[in-house]
Amino acid sequence: MTKNPCIFKIIILITFVLNGISSSIGQGLSWWEHSNPPHNNYSKELVSEWNTKNPTAKVEYEFFAMTPYLKKLTTALSTRSAADVFTVTDSILPSFTSKNMLAPINPTLLGYKNLDEMKKAYLPNSLDGYIFQGKLFAVPVIATPLSLYINRKHFIEAGLDPDKDYPKTWEDITKVGKKLVKTDGNKITREAFDFPMHSSTWTMWYFNAMIRQYGGEILDPSGKKCTVNSDAGIQAMKTRVMYSQENKISDPTVSFATNALPAEDLPKGRVSMFITHAGSVAQFGPEVMKDIKVVPFPQANPKRTVTPLYGFAIAINPQISESQTKAAHEFIKFVIKDPKAWYTNTAYPYPAANFLDLPGIEDARKNKHLDVFLSDIKVGKYVQRSSQILEINEAIHRAIERVVLKGDVPKSSLDQACKEIDTALAQQ
Amino acid sequence: MISYKNWLKIVGVLFVLPALLHLFVFKLYPLIEALKLSFFKYDLMSPPVYVGLLNYQNLWDNPLFHQSFFNSLIYMLGVSIPEWFLALALALLLNRPILGRPFIRLAYFIPIAMSQIVVAVIWKFMYHPEGLINTIIGFIGIDRINWLSSEQTALASLIMIGVWRGIPLFGIIYLAGLQSIPKDYHEAAMIDGANVLQRFFYITLPLLLPTILFVIVISLISSIKVFLNPLVITGGGPNGSTKVLPYFIYETGFTYFRMGEAAAASTIMFILIFFLTLFFLRVLKKGDI
Amino acid sequence: MKTSFFLRTLLSIVTILGIFVTLIPFFWMLSTSLKTGSEVFDLPIRWLPSVFQWQNYSLSFSRAAFDIYFNNSLITGIVVTASNLIFCSLAGYGLAKFDFPLRNFLFKFVLCTLMLPLEIILIPTFLIVQQLDLLNTLFGLMLPLVVDGFGIFMMRQFIRDIPNSLIEAARLDGCSEFGIFWRIILPNCKPALGALALLVFRDNWDQFLWPFILASKDSLKTFPLGLAQMESVDSTAYQEIMALAVVGIIPMALLFIFFQKAFVRGIALSGLKD
Numbered sequence: 001m002t003k004n005p006c007i008f009k010i011i012i013l014i015t016f017v018l019n020g021i022s023s024s025i026g027q028g029l030s031w032w033e034h035s036n037p038p039h040n041n042y043s044k045e046l047v048s049e050w051n052t053k054n055p056t057a058k059v060e061y062e063f064f065a066m067t068p069y070l071k072k073l074t075t076a077l078s079t080r081s082a083a084d085v086f087t088v089t090d091s092i093l094p095s096f097t098s099k100n101m102l103a104p105i106n107p108t109l110l111g112y113k114n115l116d117e118m119k120k121a122y123l124p125n126s127l128d129g130y131i132f133q134g135k136l137f138a139v140p141v142i143a144t145p146l147s148l149y150i151n152r153k154h155f156i157e158a159g160l161d162p163d164k165d166y167p168k169t170w171e172d173i174t175k176v177g178k179k180l181v182k183t184d185g186n187k188i189t190r191e192a193f194d195f196p197m198h199s200s201t202w203t204m205w206y207f208n209a210m211i212r213q214y215g216g217e218i219l220d221p222s223g224k225k226c227t228v229n230s231d232a233g234i235q236a237m238k239t240r241v242m243y244s245q246e247n248k249i250s251d252p253t254v255s256f257a258t259n260a261l262p263a264e265d266l267p268k269g270r271v272s273m274f275i276t277h278a279g280s281v282a283q284f285g286p287e288v289m290k291d292i293k294v295v296p297f298p299q300a301n302p303k304r305t306v307t308p309l310y311g312f313a314i315a316i317n318p319q320i321s322e323s324q325t326k327a328a329h330e331f332i333k334f335v336i337k338d339p340k341a342w343y344t345n346t347a348y349p350y351p352a353a354n355f356l357d358l359p360g361i362e363d364a365r366k367n368k369h370l371d372v373f374l375s376d377i378k379v380g381k382y383v384q385r386s387s388q389i390l391e392i393n394e395a396i397h398r399a400i401e402r403v404v405l406k407g408d409v410p411k412s413s414l415d416q417a418c419k420e421i422d423t424a425l426a427q428q
Numbered sequence: 429m430i431s432y433k434n435w436l437k438i439v440g441v442l443f444v445l446p447a448l449l450h451l452f453v454f455k456l457y458p459l460i461e462a463l464k465l466s467f468f469k470y471d472l473m474s475p476p477v478y479v480g481l482l483n484y485q486n487l488w489d490n491p492l493f494h495q496s497f498f499n500s501l502i503y504m505l506g507v508s509i510p511e512w513f514l515a516l517a518l519a520l521l522l523n524r525p526i527l528g529r530p531f532i533r534l535a536y537f538i539p540i541a542m543s544q545i546v547v548a549v550i551w552k553f554m555y556h557p558e559g560l561i562n563t564i565i566g567f568i569g570i571d572r573i574n575w576l577s578s579e580q581t582a583l584a585s586l587i588m589i590g591v592w593r594g595i596p597l598f599g600i601i602y603l604a605g606l607q608s609i610p611k612d613y614h615e616a617a618m619i620d621g622a623n624v625l626q627r628f629f630y631i632t633l634p635l636l637l638p639t640i641l642f643v644i645v646i647s648l649i650s651s652i653k654v655f656l657n658p659l660v661i662t663g664g665g666p667n668g669s670t671k672v673l674p675y676f677i678y679e680t681g682f683t684y685f686r687m688g689e690a691a692a693a694s695t696i697m698f699i700l701i702f703f704l705t706l707f708f709l710r711v712l713k714k715g716d717i
Numbered sequence: 718m719k720t721s722f723f724l725r726t727l728l729s730i731v732t733i734l735g736i737f738v739t740l741i742p743f744f745w746m747l748s749t750s751l752k753t754g755s756e757v758f759d760l761p762i763r764w765l766p767s768v769f770q771w772q773n774y775s776l777s778f779s780r781a782a783f784d785i786y787f788n789n790s791l792i793t794g795i796v797v798t799a800s801n802l803i804f805c806s807l808a809g810y811g812l813a814k815f816d817f818p819l820r821n822f823l824f825k826f827v828l829c830t831l832m833l834p835l836e837i838i839l840i841p842t843f844l845i846v847q848q849l850d851l852l853n854t855l856f857g858l859m860l861p862l863v864v865d866g867f868g869i870f871m872m873r874q875f876i877r878d879i880p881n882s883l884i885e886a887a888r889l890d891g892c893s894e895f896g897i898f899w900r901i902i903l904p905n906c907k908p909a910l911g912a913l914a915l916l917v918f919r920d921n922w923d924q925f926l927w928p929f930i931l932a933s934k935d936s937l938k939t940f941p942l943g944l945a946q947m948e949s950v951d952s953t954a955y956q957e958i959m960a961l962a963v964v965g966i967i968p969m970a971l972l973f974i975f976f977q978k979a980f981v982r983g984i985a986l987s988g989l990k991d
Contacts, residue, residue, distance in 0.1 A: 032933075035946040062935055065945035067660075068926075071682040075930050078472040079843055081852060083933070095685065099473040199663065253557050253574040264758055288755075390683050394664075401666040405577050420492070427486075427686070439894045440815025447808035448823065450864040453845065455830040458838035472840075521732050534973060535736045538743050541969035544923050545944050546962040549955065550742045558760045560741070596739065601912075642874065646867075649831050656925070678836045687840075694837040701832045 029324065029331055030060045030083035031314075034069035038282055039142070039312075042345035046335055059085075059331060077101050077317070084320050085328045088138055090129045090311045091201070091383045091390075097132050098387040103318035105136040109329035110336075123374075126351035129382035130313055138313035139332050141342060143351035144278040145376035146206055146308040147369075148295045149263070154180055154190075154272040166295045170239045173273065173298060177249035180272040191271040192249035195240065196263065197404075200397035205308040206275055206297075207396055208383050210236040213300035218384040218392060219425075226421035228396060229414035237410035239300065241403050252404045266292070277310075278373045282347035294369035296376050309380025311351065349373045391424040466692035471685040483692035493693065495668050496676035499583060500652055500697070503672055504704070506583075507590035507654075508647040515595045515643065516636075519602035533603075536596045548660040551589050552576070555661075576662055579669040586657050586670055594651070598643050606636065644708050652701050673697045750774070750959035757955045770956065774964070777947075777957035782935055786943035790922055791968065793859050793939065798918045800863040802910055808864075809872025810902050814884060824873065830866040835926055843930060853934050862921065868913050875909040876902060911976040918972055922965075940965055 047061040076082035112118040130138045155162040158179040167173040177192035216232020243250035263276040267288040297307040316328045339350040340358045364370040399417035402408040468476035487493045554560040555575040562572045575585040655674035664671035681690030752766040851857030925941045
């Protein structure tokens with residue numbers, strides 16, 4: 001024992017250090033996501049890659065049915081049984097942070113000097129949606145705008161050039177729409193244009209953008225009062241309903257809640273122009289996409305371009321230990337290391353600042369409308385941040401239903417929505 | 429020494445005990461928790477805060493809650509009442525000797541054997557303005573109806589699905605009830621010269637009364653708990669016209685993080701079904717249906 | 718039965734028509750399970766796939782661990798059904814044939830437990846299972862479902878109709894109380910047991926919310942969960958969901974055929990006699 005005290009001390013030191021290291025990475029992590037086939041498969045690949053490289057700190061990946069996913073997450077956090085790391089959608093962030101359901105993200109653990117430096121790695125506005133009170137709460141992996149998809153064949157049949165005559169403003173839609181719509185007496189047999197109407201989340205995405213285009217916002221700057229019934233809101237609503245009411249190029253009863261998939265009408269040629277997200281490219285498939293052109297989200301005022309933006313991000317459970325949190329950061333750093341792979345594998349754009357310049361992306365720019373998506377993302381804004389956002393979504397969705405399906409006057413419908421929203425805000 | 433009578437009482441309690449204990453733990457305890465919670469404000473993450481009757485007050489002031497309440501009432505009665513009669517009709521039909529009866533019965537069983545998720549998707553598609561239902565009614569010259577996008581027809585559309593699923597279920601229950609009536613009763617009546625209608629009203633129905641009561645209670649209770657179809661098919665719309673109470677509760681608690689208010693709404697829903705059940709039981713035991 | 722030929726024919730026609738109406742959704746489901754993705758929602762409605770896509774069946778099962786999900790649903794179905802049969806008939810007997818204090822009150826309590834909406838008892842139930850350290854176990858999944866008031870209600874109704882004389886006679890013969898239950902009561906309500914088995918199994922097979930909230934591991938998910946997670950915002954393969962659902966009907970149909978005789982004769986003798 002005393003023959004070589006130095007070596008002995010070194011052995012103890014090494015054991016000590018090894019123990020320290022293993023205790024911080026030896027536990028393994030759990031990662032939850034909502035079901036979303038192309039995306040889940042890539043996540044699983046990432047996980048098995050990580051597990052091969054880190055056999056002592058394996059990640060367990062689970063995914064759950066999409067619609068009730070939030071309920072499960074909420075219940076799990078409430079009962080302290082949630083995964084260490086979980087994927088969330090951007091809009092619920094304020095609800096979650098206001099209830100301490102997300103752990104703040106430390107940019108230095110992701111390899112950045114500070115938050116400002118990290119912002120530079122992302123497209124200008126795409127990280128902002130995840131920042132509250134100066135702290136970052138989730139790391140985006142997907143960002144997608146809503147854009148306008150048009151049917152080339154229909155345009156050409158109507159004597160229009162899809163590459164030159166595509167609509168850029170809401171008014172343009174009416175102009176080309178009148179040439180595209182097909183009617184049989186009073187009935188519309190082929191809609192020229194329609195909005196998705198199957199979910200209040202989608203409604204908020206495009207309606208928030210529209211009200212912003214007209215210079216307004218859902219809530220006032222303090223976030224405590226509803227301003228949807230302002231002039232901007234009323235104008236947005238009027239635009240929303242004019243295609244079915246005045247211009248008769250749209251039949252909302254056809255697309256409302258009647259298709260299991262929101263954009264099903266477009267690939268079936270039952271509507272010539274439709275607003276949907278980047279994921280539809282994969283949904284429709286290359287055969288259908290041959291006849292479809294993606295153009296930027298319509299605008300009200302070319303001087304004030306705003307588009308809808310939403311995304312998915314990975315967040316960390318605030319109820320786990322510090323060492324687990326560090327491990328979570330390590331894992332997230334690994335997950336986001338290859339933006340191009342995210343895009344190739346999930347068909348969703350990734351909000352990296354240099355995304356369009358990544359090697360190998362040229363083909364996608366040409367053939368997969370990536371340019372349009374990125375240009376829309378650049379002027380995109382996430383939905384209004386509010387801890388009551390889900391309730392606000394529902395109120396606005398109902399307001400639109402009243403106007404579009406029942407023919408209510410925009411002002412009174414929006415007034416009612418504001419009453420409901422103000423009541424919800426008061427309960428904050 | 430315990431008397432024999434008391435010994436039997438103990439035995440009775442022992443028989444009931446296991447199930448009762450389970451119900452105490454898994455039903456009574458949550459019920460009490462829910463009732464307690466209705467007097468608190470609870471957002472699932474921070475500790476609950478006592479607020480007295482505030483949740484009930486908020487519900488009272490909330491037109492959306494009123495809408496849900498009445499939606500549920502209409503849905504409940506709209507689904508249950510037709511079920512009581514149509515299921516009986518089905519049972520009478522299937523009680524007759526027909527070729528291939530087991531297979532016919534299996535055919536009628538299929539709607540309840542189908543998974544509820546799939547039922548929702550299929551019916552939603554059938555209700556499309558250019559879908560199957562409109563095509564069928566088009567054959568008899570009725571104009572296209574916008575089933576799911578009109579406030580007037582959306583709830584009725586869901587009610588029809590509920591009835592479609594309920595008729596086989598209760599039909600089978602009625603069928604069993606019919607088959608328990610000894611044939612001798614009918615034969616004796618026929619000998620006495622009673623016709624089909626008379627036999628039905630004076631023999632079948634009275635002997636079927638216990639089954640009818642069973643069907644009434646169960647159909648009322650199960651119809652008020654339905655919320656998957658409104659959730660998946662119409663999202664509670666249009667304009668909240670298909671948002672039934674369980675949906676409202678689910679949303680208020682889990683989506684809006686107002687668990688206390690959800691608990692209060694649950695309590696009210698419980699009271700509704702309790703008194704409605706009591707009402708129908710009283711009416712039918714007094715009356716001579 | 719002297720019914721006119723005309724009436725009989727009319728009734729047969731009505732019966733057959735009724736079957737068609739009842740089964741239309743099922744037919745669409747069947748045909749859709751063999752369509753390609755783009756044919757699913759064709760309008761006007763498409764009854765026959767252009768080419769039968771038999772591979773939808775094998776493909777759909779490969780999307781997720783459906784063999785596990787199916788198994789879990791089967792296991793939980795059998796266990797929950799069996800336990801309901803046992804505990805509910807025990808309790809039903811106690812409520813029907815014994816007169817102890819608070820008996821009627823307890824019966825009304827049992828009815829009240831049926832009136833609770835699931836959403837509100839979800840979290841307390843979860844917490845109980847969590848306290849018992851049974852999260853993410855099949856046992857934890859089944860435990861809250863092991864007894865349900867519906868079965869107690871039904872068995873109580875049924876057993877009431879069994880003549881007391883049978884029980885008295887058995888007692889005079891020196892039969893133990895449990896022996897009476899086992900040898901007199903149970904055999905006399907086989908039909909009700911069959912009916913209860915069918916209804917409980919069916920209900921369990923379709924259960925979504927509770928297993929969804931509880932199961933956080935893939936190995937614990939049940940069949941409805943598997944169906945639900947096939948849905949996403951885009952690229953939901955409805956033809957595959959239908960294929961899965963068609964297979965999902967098989968256990969139910971088998972059970973129905975098996976129990977049909979017993980169960981139909983069974984519920985018959987019950988009914989509310991207050």
